[in-house]
Amino acid sequence: MSEIVTFTIDGRRISAEAGQTILAAAQACGIYIPRLCHKDGLTPVGGCRVCTVRVNGRPASACTQPVAAGIVVDNDTEELRSWRRQIVEMLFVEGNHFCMFCEKSGNCELQALAYRFGITAPRYPYLWPKRDVDASHPDIILDRNRCIMCGRCERTSRDLDGKSVFGFVERGIHKTLAVNADARLADTDLDLTDQAVNACPVGAILKKRTAYRTPVGQRQFDREPIGTSVETRAKLTIDGGEPR
């Protein structure tokens, strides 16, 4: 049994296991901290910065920052909401996100965060980068226009599938998702059953012939904002009076 520490998030006292990240500890207590590049089960990298919180006043990514006894974490403040909105808007103008025909629409985490934040249009000018689509694989499509560089596919393939199908090339604004082959996804050992296929938060990696099966209105984020399940799970627990 590891050591239990207590600290506060937005004034609320919560307990966590030492070594847990702030994001995981908050989540266990029904507090949703928005995130994109982190997914439960993966090694966090703190890349997208959407989960930025203030820890004792200093900004830190909640997905990488471990809890410590007595820390004071700010999560849901106007300032942090503003930073997160801006980061999501940056991601929208950095890539080419055509939600109106994207197969992932309604189930896309980037879009869902924008909905949750009430973003109606990004404030920054669109960059319209030229990016390509790789449809070479018989079962999987890779559309780099939609890639947000979160690296979830890279880590999932490497750490969970044991394959290293994905990686990044170039740097800075030219950073690009690449595959473990000269050029084509078809020349990698990516398999439809790989977990990496389901790792993408947006519509950059999709299974072919599975699109648009769920009617509009019934998709994951049509009714409920992203994070609601985290928030209501805890609420149910509290209402039910079950000791956690």
Added chain:
Amino acid sequence: MSESSIGRVVEEVAREFGRERWRLMDIARGVQQRLGCVNSQAMDAIASWLNISRVEVEGFVTFYSFLSKEPKGRIVIRLCDDVIDQMAGYEEVRRGFEAALGISLGQTTPDGAFTLERTACIGMCDQGPAALVNDVVVTNLSSDKARNIVRSLRENPRPERLVQRFGSGNNAHPLVRSMVENNIRKAGPIVFSEQARGEAIRKAVAIRPAEVIRAIKTARLRGRGGAGFPAGMKWEFARAAEGSPKYVICNADEGEPGTFKDRVLLTEMPDRVFAGLTIAGYAIGASEGIVYLRAEYAYLRRYLEHILDRRRADGLLGQKICGKAGFNFDIRIQMGAGAYICGEETALINSCEGRRGEPRTRPPFPAQRGYLDCPTVVNNVETLACVTRIMEAGPATFCEHGTPQSSGTKLLSVSGDCSLPGVYEVPMGITLRDVLEMCGADEAAAVQVGGPSREMVGPAQYGRTIDYDDLATGGAVLVFGPDRSIPKIVSAFMDFFVHESCGECTPCRVGTRLIKEQIDRILAGRGEPKDIDELLQLGETIKQTSRCGLGQASPNPVLMTIKGFRHVYEELVSPDPHGYQRSFDLTESVREAERIAGRRSIHHREVRT
């Protein structure tokens, strides 16, 4: 070249380095040198040699400016385009090279002889415009010199022949033979004091490692790279950390535009730097030290290797150093390949391990888990030189200089609009005014202290002091005269950050680009008053949310200059009376369509009121 012969070249290169993954940098550099690129087949061959995935090799190769997938010319001319070189005539020199070579920047001549590229600061701001011709540094360039360089390279394609007269000090050493000048304008009592080779190490090994650390703490030595972390404390953490072996790394990747003091230190005082690294190794219990040398300083490598050999011969490296039983320590040089971000210590560690130079998540800190997941200390070149002096002369002597919070001296790299650019060793706490007087910058209208990452100050603030409490700096002092456009300088700085962002985190990857474009719109007369506040907001978000120091510092050129020189921005912006976006340039937007249609747009007839 056929696939099998490329495979043979890779194997020839790789055999020298072995199959450890952390040799990827050396292998890739070697292959680049032999083939002029690390192409697809070479990447496959390297991946299979090191038993890593090909996409990792590709990610690595494409990360570094001095490595390339596409074939480069046999001679690569890398023209330094930092702001000081631009002020000194970069544009003319570029045009000179372009005319002589018949190509534009970024291109390779059809015969494969030459590639002309831009590169970030190569550490020659006191003698710019400067360029690298392969590893050879050429300085004080002009348009004519550019033409002459191309002519003589066409006659004899050996870049070292371009050096007709050697620079000062060890630049004339047979193993350096460079035209680079030291320009040491003021040698102070610490870093540039008389050397007594071996003395510092003898004194260090005579006491216990904990006592060495105590001496460094007593001297209150803080990191000279600019961040100012107490060196003794860093060592203590690493000494106390579990795990072995332990490593010490000398960060010789100074890349902040306008910084070149480490280049001079490595040229003139390498023994003092290596001694400091050795002492650091003794203090934390390491047996291996690495000097991470930036690719731009490759011309110093043979000389530095020679100094290391001499130290081995003298018993200052190797087994039982200075007769101390159990203290075995050696140093190797790890070359970089052109990435400013690798000056960040965790990115540097990744680079040493043969990975993309992306900063790591902290915690864990390098002192706990650094190079190859072992406890690691990374110190700046100048910090290590200070260590040696502290051991030689004692902490008290060191503390005689500087201020209580910032003891000792600081090396400054001064460049720009001043009559005596070069390196100055000054006591910590010196006023900026005194520095400007020393370097002959009578008309300085603005001074960037610490390079683009830090702060730009105007005349009203020249009374401020250079130390950790006020103007903390890695040493760059860029002087700008009254005729310089501050937004133009900022644009050049932002260009640098866009170019050098690793791309790992959103705010730095995207935000720096957005700032750069906004500044350029303002410079083009297409800014509105609201843009200034929007820049401040964007800059603040990047500063607060970026993952590492580079990202956090990247908006500083904008934030600091709007804070200190807001009027220069206000003069450039104006509101639009109709609510049109001034950022939208209709004339420019229809230019291509006009060309295709062979007629002018109707909007030219529109009368704007």
Added chain:
Amino acid sequence: MSKPRLATCSLAGCFGCHMSILDIDERILELAEVIQFHKSPITDIKTFTEHCRIGLVEGGCANEENVEVLRAFRRNCDILVSMGDCATMGGIPALRNFVEIEECLREAYVDGPSTHNPDGVIPRDIELPLLLDKVRPAHEVVRMDYFLPGCPPSADTIWAAVTALLSESPVDLPYPLVKYD
């Protein structure tokens, strides 16, 4: 006192957003009670003769004419609303932002599989507005006050926005009405 006027236009769009206006069904009668439609495809009024309270802009700017119309809307409307994805982010027309203009024109007028153009001429008539180098969302050309994303925005979204503006409240769409598809 006269009723506030409302203008609408479709720039580089498909008129789908206008269909969505009509989708407010019988509520359009309610609307007609409180506002007067001015320049709009619905009224077929071609030019601004009076100042309007609200302008609903469908579509982004793909050519010089779009720019001219949008600028006229900016001059003649107090509040401008980007209606739909094309106005807010360029939409489907912006897919040509990744292709050189000349290639677009050649595909349309010369090389297209269903095109018969033996002379290979790209038309240059003055009636054909020149294309911009890129399709731009409305707010990159003039200042826009509100955004109704969606392809198209639902009738409820448009209704919520217009009724809010008519009651002089800011448009603040609830979660179910912010949709990008």
